[in-house]
Every structure is written in structure tokens, then in C-alpha cells.
Amino acid sequence: MARHKVVIVGGGFGGLSAAQALGGADVEVTLIDRRNHHLFQPLLYQVATASLSTSEIAWPIRHILRKRHDVTTLLARVTGVDVAGKTVLIADGAPVPYDSLIIATGARHAYFGHDDWEQFAPGLKTLEDATTIRRKLLLAFEAAEREPDPEQRGALLTFVIIGAGPTGVELAGAIVELARETLKGEFRCADPSSARVVLIEAANKVLGNFRPELSEYSLQALRDLGVEVILGEPVEAIDADGLVYGGKRLDAECIIWAAGVQASPAAKWLDVEPDKAGRVKVAPDLSVPAHPEIFVVGDTATIAKADGKPVPGVGDAAKQGGKHAAQVIRARLRGDTTPLPFRYKHAGDLATIGKRAAVIDFGWIRLKGWLAWWVWGIAHIYFLIDTKNRLAVALSWLWIYLSGQRSARLITQGDAETRPPINDVTES
Amino acid sequence: MARHKVVIVGGGFGGLSAAQALGGADVEVTLIDRRNHHLFQPLLYQVATASLSTSEIAWPIRHILRKRHDVTTLLARVTGVDVAGKTVLIADGAPVPYDSLIIATGARHAYFGHDDWEQFAPGLKTLEDATTIRRKLLLAFEAAEREPDPEQRGALLTFVIIGAGPTGVELAGAIVELARETLKGEFRCADPSSARVVLIEAANKVLGNFRPELSEYSLQALRDLGVEVILGEPVEAIDADGLVYGGKRLDAECIIWAAGVQASPAAKWLDVEPDKAGRVKVAPDLSVPAHPEIFVVGDTATIAKADGKPVPGVGDAAKQGGKHAAQVIRARLRGDTTPLPFRYKHAGDLATIGKRAAVIDFGWIRLKGWLAWWVWGIAHIYFLIDTKNRLAVALSWLWIYLSGQRSARLITQGDAETRPPINDVTES
Structure with missing residues (x-):
């Protein structure tokens, strides 16, 4: 049979x-x-912000399942x-x-019926999304270095994240540190540390699914880090030069969608x-x-x-x-037809705010601050698929922690001859 | 002044x-x-063959020069x-x-006046070239797994490298090991170890710039590894399904240009x-x-x-x-106008053939075999730009050496929605 x-x-x-x-x-x-790879999505924002390389958080699916001779993997x-x-x-x-x-x-x-926003405010779901955002982020600093007009330079150095769930919060924290620590002293005209990082959320709090006290702590930690958090303001329009929320216009070069x-x-x-x-x-x-x-x-x-x-x-x-x-x-x-309803067990909520703070809620234990950050890091390394990647990610994080230097600051994608990366600065 | x-x-x-x-x-x-990055080109073939990730061999130029306040870097x-x-x-x-x-x-x-060959036989000069070739290589194995016709599957698993300089030789060795070691046991229909790797060279020897004895040793090492080396045959035509050399047709899915x-x-x-x-x-x-x-x-x-x-x-x-x-x-x-002619000092020639053999010629010392391989590896790690990358590359190589597993086996590039990776299997 x-x-x-x-x-x-x-x-x-x-x-x-x-x-x-x-x-x-x-x-x-x-x-x-x-796709040929399984992706560890919780760390995708770290690829988008140049902390980790693509291969550190993705593994070929057929490699993961290689010992299972009953499984055929098809791309x-x-x-x-x-x-x-x-x-x-x-x-x-x-x-x-x-x-x-x-x-x-x-x-x-999803863009709540505004699919035309995607071209101006990319989202973060795939490795290509992450390298696209990384390119957009890094190109904004490069364009600012070449921009003689201070007002225009300000818009180039304004980074807006829409949506303050874990992805939005983690992106905001990482972009601040990219600008303040990693890029420090590398530009001659633009000042990366003058970058504005704005986090806009339609609801009245960040990390809406978390317990109120962790949500409030995260808001404070974001503000302490220098993120401008705007709550209760749904975005009304996005175009190539910025966005509108609550009737107010904000000129920004780099907008990231983390909302739906x-x-x-x-x-x-x-x-x-x-x-x-x-x-x-x-x-x-x-x-x-x-x-x-x-x-x-x-x-x-x-x-x-x-x-x-x-x-x-x-x-x-x-x-x-x-x-x-x-x-x-x-x-x-087995012939067992007893109904077997799915019961979701919520293991906990985790989010980091920059490289020195995090919030963790496992129900039986709640942590915030630097200890939470370490638990967050160790938990994520544990969940990676293989030993090589655990070592590589641990090395990358240790390096960032000690030196502030992110090792995946590459502007790539697009064919070199037909679409040099620099063109996108002027196109978008 | x-x-x-x-x-x-x-x-x-x-x-x-x-x-x-x-x-x-x-x-x-x-x-x-x-480009925003300086690229360590000698190891680019390792990105193309999934051994190293892009960020391990590239560094932002402005980061390298950050302490030089007299230097402005412009993208x-x-x-x-x-x-x-x-x-x-x-x-x-x-x-x-x-x-x-x-x-x-x-x-x-360059394609010696045959620019139309580029679409079928990409070359290797940039990070994007390397990820394009990596994608082409890995997709060939994926397509073979889905191909019911054995003859067609054979063409899918035929990899041709044109040009037997250091890049061609190193690519050929790495592709054999990718097929035989890394992908072993991961496919259910196709047999990666049946892959043919063909190296075609117009001249009568491989590594034409090296001393004859090292050139001959390399030829033998390539053949021992299982590479089919064809010498003295210029390529006459390349199309989507294969190529022609010396009047003979060879059906091949994946052709790489390393010739000019x-x-x-x-x-x-x-x-x-x-x-x-x-x-x-x-x-x-x-x-x-x-x-x-x-x-x-x-x-x-x-x-x-x-x-x-x-x-x-x-x-x-x-x-x-x-x-x-x-x-x-x-x-x-300084006002010194004495003519200062450039005198090139040739430091030496190095090339690896797979992960256990290499040839090295520093003039005062010539090595071949496994010792040369170790010297080659240590020399290349030494020449990398920073400590983090030295550690990361050493870790990646150690892992490949011990386990045969390459950690950058990602098929990426192209927008997920408009150009899913799988399409390229059928287009090319």
C-alpha cells in the first residue's frame, strides 16, 4: 500500500x-x-541595519531536513x-x-489599501526586503554627505519607521545606534549623529501586545535613546519626499513600513x-x-x-x-478521530531597544533593562538553527557590543552596469 | 594657500x-x-560557491579610511x-x-567581441556577480531535483567554466566540492555527486602565468579532483542551453566566464x-x-x-x-622632479585547487599540495582588512574543512513578487 x-x-x-x-x-x-532557505525572521531587522549578514540568519531548507529520508524538498x-x-x-x-x-x-x-505606499516605504519580511532597507538606510547617509543644502540634508537624515510593534521598535533602536556609534567620524560634511529617527504609531502605545508596564518602559527607553516617538497618529499619506500624519507633513528620505x-x-x-x-x-x-x-x-x-x-x-x-x-x-x-483542538501556549514576549535594553515577559518572569538584553541575546542565539551560525552571530554581536562596528554595511543589489546603486538616491 | x-x-x-x-x-x-565597499577580489569565487558571505570579503571604504581626516570618501x-x-x-x-x-x-x-555571451555565461568581478553565479549554481541543482528526464537532468548538472586562470581553477575546484561534499545526501531524485565540472581553456595549459611545473601539478590536481579539463580549445559559441568548442557541442545549464x-x-x-x-x-x-x-x-x-x-x-x-x-x-x-619610474615587484603566484591542494610560487620558495593550501589560507586571512573579518573567515573555513558544510547557500536577488527565483530556471 x-x-x-x-x-x-x-x-x-x-x-x-x-x-x-x-x-x-x-x-x-x-x-x-x-525560496531555498528557512529564515529566522526575528533577527531580520539586524540584517536591515547592517549588524548581521544574510547567511547568518538563513539556512537551506533541504539542508535542515537532509537526514529525513522521508522528506523531499522542492524549490x-x-x-x-x-x-x-x-x-x-x-x-x-x-x-x-x-x-x-x-x-x-x-x-x-500590507498597506491598508494604499499599495502605492510600498515603493516609498518598504516592509521587512524577506532577505531581499532586508537588503533593500539596508541599502536605503546607508544610501541616505551617503547622499547627505554629497548634499550642500542643509535643509535637504536634514530630510536625508530623517528616518521614519511606521508601526511600533517589535519590528518597528527594534529597527528604531538599531538605526539610532547605526547613526550615533557605527558611522561616527566617517563623514566629512554630513553629521550622522544629527540623524532624526522617528517612530510613528497609530495606537496610543508602543509594543501594544505587551503588558502596560513593559510597554511604558519601552517607550521611555526609546526616548532616552533619542528616538522621537509619535503615538496615536495614523499615517495619512506617503510619497517620495516624506509623509503626512495628523495633518502634519514630515520630510524624510527613508521611510520603513512595520505596520500591517x-x-x-x-x-x-x-x-x-x-x-x-x-x-x-x-x-x-x-x-x-x-x-x-x-x-x-x-x-x-x-x-x-x-x-x-x-x-x-x-x-x-x-x-x-x-x-x-x-x-x-x-x-x-492511527484511526484516532477524537477531536484535537489547537491550544496556543503563549511562551512570552521579547523586544530589544538598542543594544543595552530589552523587555522580556515570560509570564512567570518579567525583565527589563540590560539583564533582559543579555537574556534576549542568549535566547536568540539558542534558537538559531546550527552551531556555525550560533558562533558567527555571537561573534558579530560581541564585535558590535565592544566596538560599535557593524560588519555588514554593504550597499548591494541591482545590476552594476544598468542600475548603479547611486541612481536610487536621485530616483527616490 | x-x-x-x-x-x-x-x-x-x-x-x-x-x-x-x-x-x-x-x-x-x-x-x-x-560602490560603498572595497572588495577583496581574490576570495570572490568563495562567495560565488557559497563558502563565504558577501560581508566577509567587503568593507565600507569610508570605514577603512575613517581615521584619515584628510580624506573625504564620496559614493x-x-x-x-x-x-x-x-x-x-x-x-x-x-x-x-x-x-x-x-x-x-x-x-x-570581456567577451572578445561576443557581448551577447554575457547573459549565458556571467563573469565574476563584483559582489552582485558572485551572488548571481551562486544563484545560478544552486538553482541548477534545484532544477535537476525537479527534472524527470535523465538526459535533461545531466545537462542541468553540467557546470562549465571558461578560462583556466586562477579564478577559473579555483571556481572549478570549489564547484566539485560543493557538489560532492556539501550537497551530499540532500536531494531525493537528482544526485549532486554525478555533476560534471568542465574547465575549458584556449591555451595549452592551466594557470598559464605560473611556472610550468606548478601548472602541470595543478592540471593533475584538478583531474584527480574530478574536473574535466579541456585545453587548447577556444569556445566558439555560447547560448542558453550550452556551448560549442572545437566544433563539439556541450549541453550545460550553468556556464561561468573567467576568460578575459x-x-x-x-x-x-x-x-x-x-x-x-x-x-x-x-x-x-x-x-x-x-x-x-x-x-x-x-x-x-x-x-x-x-x-x-x-x-x-x-x-x-x-x-x-x-x-x-x-x-x-x-x-x-617636495619640488623633486627626478624621474621616478614604476618598478613592479612580483611577490608571487598562488592558487588553490579544492580544499586540500594549492600551488604557491614566491620565487624563493615554491610549494604545492596540502602545505601550500595552509599557507594560502593563512596568507589570505592575513590580507583581510579587519580582525572581525579574519575571525569570521577563519571560522567559516574551519567549518567547511571539518564538516564540508558551506554556510552561505542562499538563493537571493530579484524582487520576491515580480521575479521569484524559480523563474530563472525556466528562463535560462
């Missing part, structure tokens, strides 16, 4: 954890991703799902048949009605009501918790979801 | 060494480069030189005036007649005959040695040239 075929779409936290949780089961797994772009024929459709290849399907394709940033996400198009593939954020509504066991053999996990799915609060869009929720889908499949294969 | 203004165009080995050799002189230096694209007005013209900025000008803009790969270079357009800027390779013909002191205040060094210049042999296009020659131009400027400022 042919073995039960499980197809997993997406090699992020959800998909990878599903594949791992299927280890030893009598199934044949195919993991499909359009392919999924174009749809044939739910009747039970196959996943991919670009330029034969459909991949499944008995059970796990969709874990995550989310992209939209789920991947899984609902369209499955022809089901998504929620407002594009997510597939799933049953308590994470399966799709009309198709119990299909599971959707992580940022692509929406499920109500027992207390009615939504499961947060964090990596750990995706991990737990992937593992849960695998467990439901294993139970079914 | 205004200080003497030296403008240096290019922050490679030549330009950087000129800037360094002007330290302490009573001059004002402006270094202009279209700008030079568009020409106004030799009468003594200014360097840049895109989107005011012309930069000079009293002395040093041009050190290097070379790009063309100087940057400095001759056009200066309106002087270049040699066949586009290089500016310079006087014995490296100045341009019609403009003694302009110097051209490195791969952009051609100068005859005393014995009539050309100075080789290697990093060390550019370094010596940059230093020499600086010395001539310093002598002139």
Missing part, C-alpha cells in the same frame, strides 16, 4: 515545525517553498491547489499529489472566504471546514482562542500550529 | 593603496567610488573628466576639482587612445603622457616592464601602482 502523502507548502516556522513533527510517522512528506512556486484532485499546482512542473496538505505560507506586509500584514493567497487557492486580513478561517483543529484533509497554520490562518482573543502573528504560534497539524494527521493515521 | 587636491577614482586595491600612501602628505584627498558615479578644467564629473553632483588625479577603476570581464577582461572606460574619459584591452597607455611613472598630473594604475593602465613583459592584472600590481602614483605626487610637492 502506498504511504500517506503529506505535502507542506512553506518552509518558515510553521512548515518546518510540521515537517519535524512528522518524523517517524509512516508518511511521505514533500515540502515546497519558493517551486505554488500557483494553486486542486482540492478535488488533491494536488498542489506548481509553476513549471507536474502537480504534486497529497493525501494531507499543510499550508504555512505566512504573510506579507496581509496573509498569503491561500484562501484564493482553496476558494474559501478569507477574513479582512486575507487569512483562512480554520476549524479548532486547524483544518479547513470544507476540506478536513487540508490544514492552514501560522499567519495564513485565523482561529479563535478559547477566550476569544486571536492567536498572535508570531513565529512561535506558527511553530505550534505546524506541530499541531502534524499531530492531527498522525492521530488520524 | 589652499592645499594640493588629490582625487582618487576607485576604491579597489589601487585606489585604496594610493590613499594610504598619501597619509601625512600635505594634501587633501577625495576618494570617489560608485558617486564618475561620468567623465574635464582635463582642461581639472575636475572629475560625477552623476547628480557638482564636479570635483583636482590638482592631481589618480584613476584606479579596474576592469570588467576589458579595462574600465578611463581612456574615453581622458580622450586618449587605449590599447586593445581598453587600457590607458601610461608613462614609466604611471602618469598620462599628455597630462602629467593624471595617473592611471592597476588594470586600467598598461605599462611595459624593463624586460618588455606586461605587468600582470593582479591585485598586488594595482596596490604597487597606487602607492607609486602617491610617491610621485609627494616627490613633486
